[in-house]
Amino acid sequence: MAGQTGQVLSAILKEIERGGLNPGDVLEEAPLMAAHGVSRTPVREAFIQLEAVGLIRRLPRKGAVLFRPTLEEFLAILEVHAKLEGQAAGLAARRMTPAQTADLEKIVCACEAHAQEKGDGDPDGYYQLNLRFHEMVALGSGNPFLVEMIKTNARKLLAYYRARYRYPGSIARSAKEHRELAALIADHNASEAEARMIRHVQFDQVTVMDLLAALG
Structure with a gap:
């Protein structure tokens, strides 16, 4: 499970660095699950780690949004x-x-x-x-x-x-x-x-x- 979580986490971070994800963009669980061939749990665990360092804000039952500062x-x-x-x-x-x-x-x-x-x-x-x-x-x-x-x-x-x-x-x-x-x-x-x-x-x-x- 840790490997799958790391896979999802690494992919999201690379997209941020590449410019594929920008502030305010929504990250949805289902597309990530399909793209990486994983269950919902690794995606949610990746979201938890991203939220802990302030890179995303999770949305109830929807996914997450990439941090956009005031x-x-x-x-x-x-x-x-x-x-x-x-x-x-x-x-x-x-x-x-x-x-x-x-x-x-x-x-x-x-x-x-x-x-x-x-x-x-x-x-x-x-x-x-x-x-x-x-x-x-x-x-x-x-x-x-x-x-x-x-x-x-x-x-x-x-x-x-x-x-x-x-x-x-x-x-x-x-x-x-x-x-x-x-x-x-x-x-x-x-x-x-x-x-x-x-x-x-x-x-x-x-x-x-x-x-x-x-x-x-």
């Missing part, structure tokens, strides 16, 4: 998420291995190439590169508990970060900031890497309101 909730989550990402960057500047640093350089180059070759085009493609960049920085922190906390918070905001790249100039700006962050990490400048990452992942309140309206 403005106040968004800003509160973002405040915590920015600090976690910043801490990861600071730790990565102290702990990232040479092999990890080389891998980070590759993804930064991929981000720069995307920005140069495609401009504002293919925001979803750039979003996937951005996910990989942040994942590599988090892994470079050498703290698996911090990595999981970042993933949990990030999944509540992924749709909004994805939508952010549809704004003109945002991809080029992001790629430039990735380069700056990678340089600080490679130079072992922990305090500046932490502060720079916090600024990198923040939104101003006007942008937040625009994104909430766009995905509402």
